Amino acid sequence: MENNILDLILNNIGQGVIALNSDRAIVSCNRRAADDLGFVRADNANITEVIADKVLLGSIEEAITKNTFITFDITREDGEVFELRLLPVTSNDICLIIVSKNVTAIRKIALEKQEFFANAGHELNTPLSSIIGYSEMLTTAKSATAAEQKKNKEFAAVINKEATRMKHLIDDMLKVSELEENKELVDEVIDFEELLEGVIKSAVPKIKAKKITFLQESDQCFIVANRAKIIEVAANLIDNAIKYTHEGGQITIRLRNKEGKVSLKVTDNGKGIPEKSLSRVFERFYRVDKGRNKDQDEGGTGLGLAIVKHICAHYNAPIKLQSKVGMGTRISIAFDSFDG
Numbered sequence: 001m002e003n004n005i006l007d008l009i010l011n012n013i014g015q016g017v018i019a020l021n022s023d024r025a026i027v028s029c030n031r032r033a034a035d036d037l038g039f040v041r042a043d044n045a046n047i048t049e050v051i052a053d054k055v056l057l058g059s060i061e062e063a064i065t066k067n068t069f070i071t072f073d074i075t076r077e078d079g080e081v082f083e084l085r086l087l088p089v090t091s092n093d094i095c096l097i098i099v100s101k102n103v104t105a106i107r108k109i110a111l112e113k114q115e116f117f118a119n120a121g122h123e124l125n126t127p128l129s130s131i132i133g134y135s136e137m138l139t140t141a142k143s144a145t146a147a148e149q150k151k152n153k154e155f156a157a158v159i160n161k162e163a164t165r166m167k168h169l170i171d172d173m174l175k176v177s178e179l180e181e182n183k184e185l186v187d188e189v190i191d192f193e194e195l196l197e198g199v200i201k202s203a204v205p206k207i208k209a210k211k212i213t214f215l216q217e218s219d220q221c222f223i224v225a226n227r228a229k230i231i232e233v234a235a236n237l238i239d240n241a242i243k244y245t246h247e248g249g250q251i252t253i254r255l256r257n258k259e260g261k262v263s264l265k266v267t268d269n270g271k272g273i274p275e276k277s278l279s280r281v282f283e284r285f286y287r288v289d290k291g292r293n294k295d296q297d298e299g300g301t302g303l304g305l306a307i308v309k310h311i312c313a314h315y316n317a318p319i320k321l322q323s324k325v326g327m328g329t330r331i332s333i334a335f336d337s338f339d340g
Helices: 002-010 031-037 054-065 104-140 146-180 192-209 227-243 304-314
Strands: 016-020 026-029 070-075 081-088 096-102 188-191 213-218 222-225 250-258 261-268 319-324 328-336
Touching (some): 016 031, 054 081, 054 096, 146 304, 188 192, 188 227, 227 250, 227 261, 227 304, 304 319
Parallel strands (some): 213 250
Antiparallel strands (some): 016 096, 250 261, 261 328, 319 328
């Protein structure tokens, strides 16, 4: 009776669900999952017998062996887009749950929002630049009295701070819009180790201000990509690690070149991310802690990880996220190595 009820539920929900055991055999699979991924349901069959996609199979194996949550989109030949979530499970009977969801309409709406981001960004950029310029002039203007001059400087400092925050937000909005438009990027051979050194050097003042212990292990490695975009990726990951690591904490950066892949891993021992938020942190403006105000957020725009996601998607560089509340977070990205 219970099995019939469970089958009825699974076969009528709007998402595909597949459960695998430690032998990679299908323990349960609803009709939606089979339709989404294009195979004939076969309980107890090995997942490798019904799915031929090497990327998907490789991700399944990695999620199981490394106990890592993985999410990515796949596009069928008919143009339908599906979001896949690979969820490791600690159980004697099941080790991984695969959830598929048709996100074709959602992705279409996201594309339609691009025009808004681009237009709003360009329209607001000019007046904000003027506000910043005039506020800077106000801070240096000489008033009739010392008291007036002090007050003017205080007001101007607030104007400058908030206008600068808005400009950073708009700049990030434009970056997201540009990435979503899939504009052609000018790539070059990049010395990743040298690039990373520059990004870390820029972050040193923030690291010292929070008395963070910073450990770095780097191999010399090269990739083919747009230099500015890879700087964006590294800078956002390091900035996030600094932002959410407590004073006196530790951050470790590892850059490795192995088996044709260049992997960048940024690990901190900070706040960590709740499990329910792991699949959403790469969304635009998503905040793990809704109670944080802008000052606590150290000027973040809420778009940093969205930018990282888009850049990595452009270069087919999978992102892996591991985190536990109170223990910290690790984000790993793997690019194709250039061996010249």
